[in-house]
Amino acid sequence: MSASSPVVELRGVTKAYGELQVLRGIDLAVHEHKAIALIGASGSGKSTLLRCIDLLDEIDDGDVLIDGEVVTDPSVRPPAVRRRLGMVFQAFNLFPHLTVLENVTLAPRRAHKVRRAEAEERARELLARFGLAGREDSYPDRLSGGQQQRVAIVRALAPNPRALLLDEVTSALDPELVGEVLEAVRELKAEGITMLITTHEMGFAREVADEVCFLHEGLIVERGAPEEIFTAPRQPETQRFLRRLL
Numbered sequence: 001m002s003a004s005s006p007v008v009e010l011r012g013v014t015k016a017y018g019e020l021q022v023l024r025g026i027d028l029a030v031h032e033h034k035a036i037a038l039i040g041a042s043g044s045g046k047s048t049l050l051r052c053i054d055l056l057d058e059i060d061d062g063d064v065l066i067d068g069e070v071v072t073d074p075s076v077r078p079p080a081v082r083r084r085l086g087m088v089f090q091a092f093n094l095f096p097h098l099t100v101l102e103n104v105t106l107a108p109r110r111a112h113k114v115r116r117a118e119a120e121e122r123a124r125e126l127l128a129r130f131g132l133a134g135r136e137d138s139y140p141d142r143l144s145g146g147q148q149q150r151v152a153i154v155r156a157l158a159p160n161p162r163a164l165l166l167d168e169v170t171s172a173l174d175p176e177l178v179g180e181v182l183e184a185v186r187e188l189k190a191e192g193i194t195m196l197i198t199t200h201e202m203g204f205a206r207e208v209a210d211e212v213c214f215l216h217e218g219l220i221v222e223r224g225a226p227e228e229i230f231t232a233p234r235q236p237e238t239q240r241f242l243r244r245l246l
């Protein structure tokens, strides 16, 4: 690991499901404290890309590196890699039989061997910061979708991951609940959390991302500052994609 290594890096990553080539050679670097937004049509491979970084899917070729270490090497154990990343999915995936506090302290206590008192103190602090004070003892089904997703974000953040991978974290929410979850991601950005985000919320990508990557048929066909991508896209595929959203 060197000071200049990106936190997350993909080099020539390819991935197919059977005959379907989903990622065709992805190069991407997420540097410390940066937020990168991945945009692209449904089916373009955004979720697959995040899953390959978290080693939930096995890549066919190329490398994924975390802090300069090749983690797609067969000698690397996936659980050890996952402990260095925090992933949040579209459908919150909280443990229904655990309270909010138990959901948030589980990984720090089990995987990171943090003492209960210490894990709970950090959990309470984070929950308060994300507007969830007083919810510690609630079960997920007593919470709104927006609250559940904020708990999922806090849970991902609790073990102090090197980066967060956020996959369409507002897509499963009722429209009136989207704002509070976007606000939580703004808070992450303000804290300098390194993030790779997939989203359909273009206004939000524009606001929060340091760099936007447009994925088309398994390739990043255009990348740049949000202002460039959203006001003056150069590639015809990007232009078509953004025009359809208007």
Ligand code: ADP
Pocket (backbone or CB within 6 Å): 017, 020, 022, 040, 041, 042, 043, 044, 045, 046, 047, 048, 049
């Ligand atoms: P996005 O997140 O951009 O909508 P995905 O990464 O979910 O795209 O999917 C990319 C393509 O891969 C889609 O055509 C999808 O149907 C296919 N796909 C995703 N996961 C699997 C899987 N486990 N098995 C087979 N095909 C899959």
Ligand code: MG
Pocket (backbone or CB within 6 Å): 046, 047, 048, 167, 168
């Ligand atoms: Mg997806």
